[in-house]
Amino acid sequence: MHLHGLDLLHRPDLPALIARWQREVTPAELRAGYEAVLAAADAAACGRWLLDLRRREDLTEPTVNAWFGAVFAPSLRGRYPEAVRLAFLVSPLRAGQAVTAIVSAADTDCEIATFTDEAAAHAWLAREG
Template sequence: MSSPDISCTIHHRPDLGLLVARWPSDASVYQLQTDFEALLRAAMESDTARWLLDVRRRDALQPDFAHWTVHDFFPRAAAMLAPQQLRIAALCSPARLTAYDTSAEQKAIIEEGTAPEQRYQLRLFLDEGATIQWLSA
C-alpha cells in the first residue's frame, strides 16, 4: 500500500501474517503520525496485528513522536486489534540504537514502550531475519 499522503510503504505479507512498513528517509512528527494511522487502517483491513517497522533510514530522534506512540498510538492500536495481541518489531540501524542508548529521554521511553506490562509487545532489532522470527513466534 502506498499513497501520496504517506511517506512510507506498507505491504501486507499474508504468507507471514504481518504488515511491513518501510521509511526511505526521515519525516516530520505530523507525517509519521499520518503514516502510523495509515498502518493502523491497513492492519484493521487485513486483520493483522504483527508489524515490522523498518526505520533503518530514519536518523532523526523525535521524542514527541516516541511519546505519542507509547502513550497514545500503540495502546489505541492494541485495543482496536484485540483480541489479537499487537506485536511491533522495529528494525533499526546500529546508529539509531546507539542514539537511543546515549539519550536518557529516548532510553526511558524505549524502556517504557518495551515493558512487559504494556498491552502490546514492542522489540527493537538490528537483523531482519531475527525480526521476522520474533514476529512469527
C-alpha cells in the same frame, strides 16, 4: 501502498504488515504514517508489524514518541485477537537510540522489540504466543 514517506505491504505468509519509511519525515508525517499503518493493519486484521526505520536518521522524535506511548500504543489494546507485536528494525549505527517511548505493558497489549537483523525480526514476529 506508498504514503507519508513509507511503503506498506501486508504479507500474510510471514504473517506481518511491513512498513518501511523511505526517507526522513516530519513529525506530522510520522504520526500520519503510524495512522496509515494502523488502517492497513485493521483492513488485514494483522497485529504483527515490522516497522523498518533503517532509512530514518532521527528515531527519537520527542513529540511523536510521547504521542506513541500515551495515545497510539494504548489504542491497540484488545484491537486484535492476540497482543500486537511491533518489531522495530533499525540500522546498527542507530541501535543505541531509544526507538519508542516507554510503553507500559499494563496500559497496552503490545509486545515491542528492536532489531538490527530483518530475519530475526521476522522470526520474532512469527513465533507463537
